[in-house]
Amino acid sequence: METQPNIILVDRTSDRSRKIQVALCAQGYFVSPAESLSKAWRIMAKREFDVGLIHLQEEDSTHLPEVENLLLDSGFEWVALIDPRQAMTSALRLALGRMFHSVHQQEDLPGLACLLRHIAKRQAIASRIKQETRLNVSRRCMISHTPGMHRVFEQLRTLAGVDAPVFITGESGTGKELAARAIHELSPRAQAPFVTVNCGAIPASLIQSELFGFERGAFTDAHCRRMGKIEAASGGTLFLDEVSELPYDLQSTFLRFIESRSISRLGSHKETKADVRIVAATNRHVPTLVEEGNFRLDLFYRLNVLEIRIPPLRERKEDIRPLVELFFEQFKQYRPPGLVGFSPQAMALLQEHDWPGNIRELMNTVCRAMLMSDPPYIEAENIPIGNPSKPYRPPSLEQIREQAERNTIISALKRNRHNVAKASREMGISRVTLYRLMDKYDIQRIDDRY
Structure with a gap:
């Protein structure tokens, strides 16, 4: 208009x-x-x-x-x-x-x-905004056809220009880190560092030195000065993933940093200014943690200035098909030759599942299905979901290696019109070895004369 x-x-x-x-x-x-x-x-x-x-x-x-x-x-x-x-x-x-x-x-x-x-x-x-169905972030993209996620896209674009803390909530695997990266890349700080700290993956005894850094001699193994994550993010964005796991005794120190915008490395009394924007995320209900005495209310208020909730995949099942198509193309290196997509029955099974692991679970399932399926289509029986007698188990390294070997042999045979002698020379193995592998992987033999 x-x-x-x-x-x-x-x-x-x-x-x-x-x-x-x-x-x-x-x-x-x-x-x-x-x-x-x-x-x-x-x-x-x-x-x-x-x-x-x-x-x-x-x-x-x-x-x-x-x-x-x-x-x-x-x-x-x-x-x-x-x-x-x-x-x-x-x-x-x-x-x-x-x-x-x-x-x-x-x-x-x-x-x-x-x-x-x-x-x-x-x-x-x-x-x-209504017409836009995807948001490109760090050579990846957030994609959706649902009004709820369109509102999230609009929030991300709007909040990116507001230099204030953002609190992202959502279940595990919904894409909270990707949303945080989108805020950073759409903001005036896009050219500065984006530094991620997984508060749940760092031992409580080390997280303070990871965040604030330390001076030489601050503790036994401190052989040299080291910059912390906060200082490394100066001018850019500090993303605190699983911030609810931040140790309680460290929360007051972090609150002081937010209020003063300055830090002191371990072993130093010198204050260092740190201009960073804080984006925090969690998959837990922080108000409950506050009531239980496991999270400071004043820190929660400081972090939760602007809030974004990422809905789980079960609330936006219309997105399953476009996400599956995106992953099928994005991870094409896993596809054996001739695999063109999912059968209608396989797609229906994917769309019926509730995906407790959300997009991360869907992505892993698509990759596994591509590795373990035979052309031309991925069938429902290749997807171990929605079947209590066939629980999901990630493929072992040996299974992945065998599937890759089988796909390589099939490709070589097709390129050489099923001439075993030529295919074995191309792969650098003997004909006897190739015949043995063909028998092992149940690859049909076609007479070279035809």
């Missing part, structure tokens, strides 16, 4: 309507006048509009139900034009507040043009 927006103007006074048309046409708007509600209905049946303008005054109080029906059926935003010098009934005053986002004085034409520009810009942004 940013270019050549269409406007319908409903006004029974022709002189006033003509004056508004001239002013708006000079600003590049296309205005279609209608002197009555019935005429407006007929025009709207033939054309599409972006915004509606309707002039209301005291005598329109008896036609408010018809006005409301017009607004509800139109599907676009309306602005009410009024004359503040005229008296207004209480019914009309209530209707203006209930039915319209914007009410404008009829004489303020420059202000009206400005209001319409804002409406046009807002609708264009909303339309663009």
